[in-house]
Amino acid sequence: MHWLIDDTFIDQHGARALIPHLFVDQREADLVQMVVDALLRVLDDLGPTAPDNAYLDHPEWINVLNSAGVAYLALSSGKPRS
Structure with a gap:
């Protein structure tokens, strides 16, 4: 979470702002933006100080997991990078 939001500011500027950096x-x-969007929906609902299990039990958490899995597979597929 910290890398996706705190370190990159994707939540404020969007992931496309980080092409090609x-x-x-x-x-x-766009795949990473989907992860951030799903995570922000959970954070907006629970706030940043909820206990860990509240995030994991949140009904939207499955969307965070699914989008993260799709992004991970795509980014780690071995596709040559320029």
Whole structure:
């Protein structure tokens, strides 16, 4: 969470702003943006100080996991990077 939001400011500027510095193309940026959006929905609902289990038990947490899995697979697929 800290890397996705605190260190990159994707929540404020969008992942596409980090092309080509962090992401190769719009596809990569959009996949990571989906993770950030899903995570922000949970954070907006619970706030930043909820206990860990509240996040894991939140009904939207499955969307965080699913989008993170898709992004991980795409970013680690071995596709050559320029």
